Amino acid sequence: MTTLSMTQQDIGTLTPDDVANLAVRLEQDDYTNPFEALKDWHLLRAIAFQRQELVEPYLYLLDLETYDEA
Template sequence: MTTITVSRDDLAAVTEDQVKLLANRLDADDYSNPFEGLEDWHLLRAIAFERPELVEPYSYLLEFEDCDES
């Protein structure tokens, strides 16, 4: 299994166009295997933590929801 590592410098260099392409891939959900989609999802999530202004229009793809563990 391959682990994707993205540095903060890499995240700082991400452009709006790159985020849009990533979001479009996730929205289309046309991956040859589920792990490719999961890798894109984790990348979008990492961008959201470091550069939330870029991900704001696509936040629905991350499905942040409150959990009730009671």
């Protein structure tokens, strides 16, 4: 799974194991630069919006809060 070219169609083909591997990378936070971590975080967030059932066990990694942007 490459995070650079992940599209909506690709997100539709992710398996629970793919998301678990992504979550492990985020939990370990062993990246060579902060931008790699940010890419994984954004990918997990995109998955949460499109396939929430896959991300439910890992929502704590997103630290989502309700914002009043009105």
